[in-house]
Amino acid sequence: MFWSRDDGNLPPREPGRLLVGNIDIKPDAAMLFDLQKKHGDLITLKVVGQTIIVVCGYDTIKEVLVKHDESTSAHTASFGFSEYFELSGMLGASGTKWRNQRKFGHEAFRSIDSGSNNLESRVLELPDFLQEIDKMKGTPSDVDRLIKTSHYNIISSFRFGKRFAHEDGILTRLVDLLDEAMKIVNEQLALNFMEWLKYVPGDPFKVRRRRFLVNEIFKIVQKSIDEHKETLENPKTSDFIYSFLKEQGKRKLNKVS
Structure with a gap:
């Protein structure tokens, strides 16, 4: 019907x-x-x-x-953002909080995009990708993982301020975690409308598994944040984490004053 x-x-x-x-x-x-x-x-x-x-x-x-x-700007949050991210970030926040996050994001990326090491130059840094292709010597190969590591490397360059070798343990671990987490998103679509299903015994919607994956991703990001804090007064490059930490510091000063 x-x-x-x-x-x-x-x-x-x-x-x-x-x-x-x-x-x-x-x-x-x-x-x-x-x-x-x-x-x-x-x-x-x-x-x-x-x-x-x-x-x-x-x-x-x-x-x-x-x-x-x-x-x-006000919108209903999806299950993933309410369950794992506490309605934070530019995608998970709503209302005034979302508008502030979006404004900061625009300013941060505009700052990162200035100078010689801008976003376009980071995207066009392909020598490592081409070297990996050369290693295949023309033999039939599955390049799915190579493309994924290259994609996440571009994101890492402006998020963490550095690129990784394709075989780097941190990068491969991050790719595996994100890849599995994204696959679970589609399996949890029903939870956006019937959240009570997350309590069904046996974890059929992989709520606990995705929680583990998110926490592991957080650990990698937190390690990079801690490293950025050590060099915040003399940053080595321009990236999103430095921009966020500086903005966070400004807001704390404004509250104190």
Whole structure:
């Protein structure tokens, strides 16, 4: 059974099943492109009683998040951000907290992007990747892991301020942890609408496993933060952690004064 009742001023809605709504819709690119062609850049979905507005297209996303940020900055947090990240960060926060986080993020990345060692130059640093390709000597190889380590290395360069060798233990460990954690995200989609399922015996939604993975990732990040604190007065490079620590210091001074 399907329903398609209109809800006031909401965007066009994809018909769904009785009671559970659009629970069968997979949030992948192909499905969202199909919905965009059918309904336009704004689409309403209903999943187990919750209303979801899907925003597509660069111009529409900019219109919603930038020009109307006062109206859209408050949002319901997904299970992952409430369970593992305590509604923090630019993706997990909401309202004024989110706007402050976003403003800091823009300023931090603008600062990192200045000078000769900007974001573009870090992305174009490919010698290590090409060297690994040369080692394969033209033989058929699975380059999935090589591409992942290269991708995370780019992120590491502006987050931690350094790149790692492809076989570096920290980098490979980080890739393994993030890779497994991202796979579990899709297995936990139902928890966004029925959080009580996390108490089902046997951990079928891998809530405890993802907790372990997140904690291990935190340990790697915390170690880098501790190293940055030791050189905060004389930073070796420009990266996101240095920017965050400096901003944190400024705010503490402002509170004291």
